[in-house]
Amino acid sequence: MTYCVGMLVRQGLVALSDGRLTSGSQLSVARKNILMGTGPASRFFLMNSGLRSLRDKTLAYLRQSGFQPPTMLAAVTAYCKALRRVMEEDREALEAANFKFNLHALIGGQLAEDEHPALFLVYPEGNWIAADERTPFLAIGTTSYGKAILDRVLVSETHLETAAKLAYLSFDNTRLGTADVGFPVDLLTYRRAIRQWEEFHFNHDDLALQHHWWNQHLAKLAEALPDLPGQRELERVASC
Amino acid sequence: MTYCVGMLVRQGLVALSDGRLTSGSQLSVARKNILMGTGPASRFFLMNSGLRSLRDKTLAYLRQSGFQPPTMLAAVTAYCKALRRVMEEDREALEAANFKFNLHALIGGQLAEDEHPALFLVYPEGNWIAADERTPFLAIGTTSYGKAILDRVLVSETHLETAAKLAYLSFDNTRLGTADVGFPVDLLTYRRAIRQWEEFHFNHDDLALQHHWWNQHLAKLAEALPDLPGQRELERVASC
Numbered sequence: 080m081t082y083c084v085g086m087l088v089r090q091g092l093v094a095l096s097d098g099r100l101t102s103g104s105q106l107s108v109a110r111k112n113i114l115m116g117t118g119p120a121s122r123f124f125l126m127n128s129g130l131r132s133l134r135d136k137t138l139a140y141l142r143q144s145g146f147q148p149p150t151m152l153a154a155v156t157a158y159c160k161a162l163r164r165v166m167e168e169d170r171e172a173l174e175a176a177n178f179k180f181n182l183h184a185l186i187g188g189q190l191a192e193d194e195h196p197a198l199f200l201v202y203p204e205g206n207w208i209a210a211d212e213r214t215p216f217l218a219i220g221t222t223s224y225g226k227a228i229l230d231r232v233l234v235s236e237t238h239l240e241t242a243a244k245l246a247y248l249s250f251d252n253t254r255l256g257t258a259d260v261g262f263p264v265d266l267l268t269y270r271r272a273i274r275q276w277e278e279f280h281f282n283h284d285d286l287a288l289q290h291h292w293w294n295q296h297l298a299k300l301a302e303a304l305p306d307l308p309g310q311r312e313l314e315r316v317a318s319c
Numbered sequence: 320m321t322y323c324v325g326m327l328v329r330q331g332l333v334a335l336s337d338g339r340l341t342s343g344s345q346l347s348v349a350r351k352n353i354l355m356g357t358g359p360a361s362r363f364f365l366m367n368s369g370l371r372s373l374r375d376k377t378l379a380y381l382r383q384s385g386f387q388p389p390t391m392l393a394a395v396t397a398y399c400k401a402l403r404r405v406m407e408e409d410r411e412a413l414e415a416a417n418f419k420f421n422l423h424a425l426i427g428g429q430l431a432e433d434e435h436p437a438l439f440l441v442y443p444e445g446n447w448i449a450a451d452e453r454t455p456f457l458a459i460g461t462t463s464y465g466k467a468i469l470d471r472v473l474v475s476e477t478h479l480e481t482a483a484k485l486a487y488l489s490f491d492n493t494r495l496g497t498a499d500v501g502f503p504v505d506l507l508t509y510r511r512a513i514r515q516w517e518e519f520h521f522n523h524d525d526l527a528l529q530h531h532w533w534n535q536h537l538a539k540l541a542e543a544l545p546d547l548p549g550q551r552e553l554e555r556v557a558s559c
Contacts (some may be wrong), residue, residue: 223463223464223496223497224463224464224466224467225467226464226492226495226496227464227465227467227468227491227492227493227495227496228467228537228541230492230495230496231492231495231533231534231537231538232534232537232538232541238542240546240550241541241542243547243550244541244542244544244546244547245541247547248541248544251467252466252467252470252471253467255466255467255470255471256463256466256467256470257463266547277549279547279548279549279550281547281548285548286547286548288545289544289545289547292544292545293471293540293544294471294472296540296543297468297471297472297540298471298472300533300536300537300540301468301472301481301484301485301488302478302481302484303536304484304488304529304532304533305528305529305532306480306484307483307484307487307506307519307521307526307529308519308521308525308526309517309519310480310483310519
């Protein structure tokens, strides 16, 4: 499996994907997020989870089309068209071999000057949902382990830097929970005010400081949580 | 589904279960953890996830036996015996109707003066694993959403009060992630030094303070996380 999370906040976009590839029990490393488009103002990101073969063919068809989408809606539509072409060609053979036609995608960016940054989650069937103020993040792959911290903390007003930190923490929670998700991590941020993309690439040791800092401070915070009702009384009894 | 977590720390035991019961799309409330045994020194807890009918019959057989286990090993063995009797009687009919024979259990306590407190996870087949210093918690049901905070923070040295708070936070993370887990919460703690059980029962509003406190402080902590490598530079560029 994979862990990819996309975030849409007021200041821009965040896209994070893990880099572990699993084929049976064989592990290797792959880049799962990419920036499409050529010029700085025509870029958008694409991240996938599911069957690598479906991803590679869908991307090949998308690139072959040479289409430069003028809007994010056009971008997601072009992706869905390529995906459905692959579905027509490959689904039957996969299902005959008991594979599921499985490819989820997160697509995000800002293409036209006058459009808001947008973030989409595309299902294997080629239908999609969009992030908004009430749904500031969308995730694909193994999404359960890293969900709580985003549910609790991430809002549309969260600063872009903090959103990127939350994406990392959410990934780190997932990596701790499941062997299918791991380093390296690819991170993209898009700052709306200056229309600028930044790319980061982290290995395990690059984020060891952040990992240990978080564990230590989280432990202190849990200790400091206001007592559960009845708990204080108990402690007094116990220390008599 | 269900969320039950048991913890074995130096100071004693913690057992937490959610109280939501799902039958198809119908929700109701049930108690999923119970203290077995009669006298204060003969008590141990039992929590289940899986098919309610299997739980109720297994418990009925366990109680009917009238057996007062002298040790925790005897307790878990008696439970497994009752479970396997139910398996012999009911598995075939369930599987014929495409149900799985599914009943997981967490069993914990301290029965003999000279035995350490113990915590077991029993699989539907009647085999089990035990918690130890390196595995201070075991969970059954929907275990993924609430796993990260325990992976990061809970160790054998964690104080009993903090362990109980972590059990709550882990439940709260699960409840936020899945509609199958919800209030009320039943919590049991066992303090080894005084060999004393305490029972707590919380509804949503009882823990509203803790929920909001945690969200607020977690957000501040995420903001304070040391910058990811390269991030500080970026901020400077952005604010130019």
